[in-house]
Amino acid sequence: MTGISVGDITTDGIVCVGRENFITQNIYKSADYKILLLGREKAKKNVEKYPDDADFKKELLDSENELVCFEKDVVDIYNEINKININSERAKIAKDFFEKGLFNEARESLNTDDILKEQSKLLNAKLLNYEKLKLIDEQLEDNATELDLKAKLTLLDYExxxxxxxxxxxxxxxxxxxSKTIQRIISLAYFYMSMSSYKKAKALYLEAEGYLCEVKEYNKKINYEFILTFNMAIxxxxxxxxxxxxxxxxxxLEFLKNFL
Known part of the structure; x- marks a missing residue:
């Protein structure tokens, strides 16, 4: 889509915008625009009647600025709307009203109460799914513990x-x-170290560093920074x-000093 810019306003209140392409917005249909026009006309009459009144002059200037801002806002919103994906029926209806210059109807078609009710339902559904995912994570942690234990026991099978x-x-x-936790990553890295697989161990220690900030928030008893840097040194x-x-x-050594 080509860029959109404000063009001329016809006597009917039609704003033409665009460069190679253009759309026409029937602004005169908009209650918002009518109110702004009435405000400007009132300010004009006041200035004509009282040409030396500074307040009326300012009122006229403000009303003209509001019209310019309104026109710019229409174009900005048009550009934004055409950049985003509009999937819901409500949003499609609002977009259709907007493009016809029926801004009040566009607003009313997006009923806030209805949208918030739907939001509440969606958030509740998300919470339920979160609880389900939390349970799955706990089960996966148990699954990982079993695999870890089986690995340790397998190492004892010298036959x-x-x-x-x-x-x-x-x-x-x-x-x-x-279950990818920093403790499990470090344990596997240490296992690789014991097997002299230093390249694999180093890669895991570097990966574990990405978990440090998260871990420090809830586990202050283990000095993971010391463990990582000391093993990397080895x-x-x-x-x-x-x-x-x-x-x-x-x-x-510094991590150890700061931890003690």
Missing amino acids: RGEERITAATTLYNEALKS INEMEKDFDAAKVNYLES
Whole structure:
């Protein structure tokens, strides 16, 4: 759609707007516009009758400014309406009234009481769904706990040889799918560290950093910042990146000091 700009107002109160394309708004049909026109006419008569009265001059200037603002608002709303998706029947009716210049009818078609009643129903439905989702999250957390436990027990099955590690790794990752918490991410990262899979461990520790702000709000007993930076220091040291390891060790020390 091409840009819309205010054009001329005809003697019938029709505003033409647009560049290559244009729409006509029958503003004279609008109760709002009629009120503004009456205000301007009244102000004009007062100025004609009392040309030296500063208050009447200001009143005329204000009324003319209001007309200009009104015209601009009509065009701005037109532009906005044509940018958004209008799906509800009420909104479509309001848009139709608006484009015909029937602004009061457009307002009345959007009955606030009806909209708020529908809002209340939707919010209640959302709350019910939230409760359902909360229950599902709790069940998924239990599911993740079971998978974690199975992974730990699988690691004890030495008869399976190296295959026990592969199986446990799969179980730990499946647990993470059910419930991705910072504690579970760190646990899996530490497991990878113990397997000398430093690249995977580092990726998980970096991912865990994204959960720090959220965790600090409700769990102040565990110094996750220290755990993350200290373990990252160990990984960097094992990978012989001693400069990075030194930085991490110093950071972890500061986190520990601030925590104590």
